[in-house]
Amino acid sequence: MQNNRGVLTHLQQAGIVSPEQSQRLAQHGSPWWLQLLLGFAAWIASLLIISSFVGPLLALADNDVVRLFAAVVLLGTALWLATQQHDFVQQMSVAIALAGNGLMVYALYELSDNNHELARYACALISSILLFSRLNALHRRVSLTLAMLCLLSLIQSAALLAVLSNLLATLAVMLWCSRPRWVSLAYASRIKSLLEVTTLAALGLTLLGQCLFVFDSSNWLDNKLELGRALYSALGSILLISTVFWLSRLATVPSRLALLTTATLLCIVLYPASGLLVSLALMLACFYGCSKRWAGLCLLSMLFALSQFYYSLELTLLYKSGLLALSGLLVLAGWLLLQRYQRRLV
Known part of the structure; x- marks a missing residue:
């Protein structure tokens, strides 16, 4: 993948391909069935890693501060994985970021005495902040969808x-x-x-x-x-x-x-x-x-x-x-x- 990106950069600098053509070629580096298998394997691996990390941590100290700490660690790990140029690692980044986002929203929900509106605002805010990080296309779409669903769920007027x-x-x-x-x-x-x-x-x-x-x-x-x-x-x-x-x-x-x-x-x-x-x-x-x-x-x-x-x-x-x-x-x-x-x- 890294070699392909280098070749595309040289082709673009030489004027052989345009920036949009280079971007399309970079996005279609592997067939869809291989991306599907890599995504499935990455999500299974992410679930195993999250359960082995979050499960014992919450079992030892089950309180909201620990949940917030675990959520920050998961989000930081996801942002670091997003910088790696590999399809498998990119899929892991999406799964771990979603887990961290959900755990943080749950912790804020508990801290606010079960305030549903605050939890939805927090989910929309966290998802919007993640858009400014180095996310892949799938992560951006998921974050936008979560933010939009949370904000739309607050509407209670047919005219609005x-x-x-x-x-x-x-x-x-x-x-x-x-x-x-x-x-x-x-x-x-x-x-x-x-x-x-x-x-x-x-x-x-x-x-x-x-x-x-x-x-x-x-x-x-x-x-x-x-x-x-x-x-x-x-x-x-x-x-x-x-x-x-x-x-x-x-x-x-x-x-x-x-x-x-x-x-x-x-x-x-x-x-x-x-x-x-x-x-x-x-x-x-x-x-x-x-x-x-x-x-x-x-x-x-x-x-x-x-x-x-x-x-x-x-x-x-x-x-x-x-x-x-x-x-x-x-x-x-x-x-x-x-x-x-x-x-x-x-």
């Missing part, structure tokens, strides 16, 4: 959840659309981790917003679910129209008008299906960012949103069938208009 969901979706769309600009930067790998976690969170939250009445059966959020649903749909419509507006900036005026008109009418027709609108905007952004996997994931999110909308009991089946048929006709009409304008240019 709708606003945050669309803010995350907007951030994901902006990062996907600006991918050619930041992909060659030195910290591009960190932006990529943020982009992937943000896109996944946006897809999950937008589907949650469309199924808000089903998921909130235990009164987790406040009683303003109608306002939350309205914000989900309104902000999702604005996001879709803005995405189409930016992506069609180089098109001719008639083609751009056709695209914007089709997008606006789709937002009106599919207003109750907020998850479908946001997933469509994210799919367009992912397609523009040349990511087939994430575009496919957005397509699966669209299919889920479409299924939930069709089989929900809030509207009649005839009404929903009419809306879906009308939206299909709008997409077909927009496609025919674009084909007509393109033939005129040719």
